[in-house]
Amino acid sequence: MTTTSSPRIAIIGAGLGGLSLLTHLQRHGITATVYEKDSSFDERSHIGSILDIHYESGQRALNEANIAWKHLTLPEGEETRMYDSKGTLLHEDHGHRGMYLLLGDLNVDTNKHSSQGPPVPPGAEDEHSRPEIDRTVLRKLFYDYVVTSDSIRWSHSLRSAHRLPDGTYELAFANGATTTCDLLVGADGTWSKVRPLVSSEKPAFRGITGAETSLAPATIASSDEMQEVSKNIGQGTSFALQGGDALISQRQGDGRIRTYAWFHAEESFTLPTTDVAATRAILLSRYENWNPWLRKLISECDPAGIYLRPLYALSTGHKWDSVPGVTLIGDAAHLMSPFAGEGANLALLDGLELALALAGAKESGKWQEAVGVFEREMCDRAAGFAAEAAANMKLFLGEDSPDSAVKFFSSMGELGQ
Secondary structure, three states: OOOOOOOOEEEEOOOHHHHHHHHHHHHOOOOEEEEOOOOOHHHHOOOOOEEEOOOOOHHHHHHHOOOOOHHHOOHHHHOEEEEOOOOOEEEEEOOOOOOOOOOOOOOOOOOOOOOOOOOOOOOOOOOOOOOEEEHHHHHHHHHHHHOOOOOEEOOOOEEEEEEOOOOOEEEEEOOOOEEEEOEEEEOOOOOOOOHHHOOOOOOEEOOEEEEEEEEOHHHHOOOHHHHHHHHHHOOOEEEEEEOOEEEEEEEOOOOOEEEEEEEEOOOOOOOOOOOHHHHHHHHHHHOOOOOHHHHHHHHOOOOOOOEEOOOEEOOOOOOOOOEOOEEEOOHHHHOOOOOOOOHHHHHHHHHHHHHHHHHHOOOOOOHHHHHHHHHHHHHHHHHHHHHHHHHHHHHHHOOOOOHHHHHHHHHHHHOOO
16 A cells, blocks of 8 residues: 555445445545445345444444434334244343344435434433444435545446555446555455455355345234234344244334344255245245244235345454455454344444544554554454354254243343343
């Protein structure tokens, strides 16, 4: 990377990590450009679920940017219920001990947000609290902070990146555009195109696959039977578990119920998602003996929103020797299963910490040294959470579930967490 007080920074990916980095770079007067394969911010706003914002990571990234967010949280989203396949309620709590999934975006209509809003929910200032917020609402907060005519380039899918003799990187995109940069940041998720520049590791399939589905609000209101399904799910997260299979549902801010149907299968397992009837039949066969109200999460799901969701992860403690002019953040750096609730929070924190590292090197010009220190601290921090995620996945999707998961939640209650 060239030694200059104004490096050209290219960020690949406009997810939470990329937008957090762009936000905090701009706060410190550092220019950067995000390149995103989607055609617009709204392209994937119909998928994904809610997530909880952790005090030391996600909340810190929001607060240091002076972004108003607390009035947009969902206190009722912290409710947790756990069932077995027969629909028997095994555990319930309404406090702060639930563990929440963070996969993708969701379909919430948001506008620019101001500092005005309803009162801050109880516990939002508590360092032990983890207030819930819709992922797209959160992403929109950062997007509104940074959006300018040239800071985000949509429809730019990275095709290749290679280092030039002067130490800069040339980027080529699928739309034919090219550019060069001094620092390339991969914030491009699971199948990062930037990761191979620093690491030979590829995400490994974890033996769990399935589908993301959802019940539209109109479907939920359509009959007494569907109202009963809604009542059983509750206002937060519902876990239905049996011997390694799961139906994990969440109530979203718009009333939609989003469900992840996960089960053990070969990596080659697929779904004919364009054939809704066939996909429903395949999924229902996986849950053949489950309670009818649980099966309705599949049989009545929105035909326009069924997505294959296999689980992949990088090795626990994934790290690399620092490479001049290129680095990674978020899932590109430390992909883990969603069973620690840390992925999005770490991505937000990565963006903040990398921006602070670069801002601290503005006067000295020692950008690469600062990036190297950031990388070591980021990878060390993520390693513990990756180990926790792997252990928790066994609790929830292992042969002993739901008993193992119930014991986990009960122990959390006994510890007063």
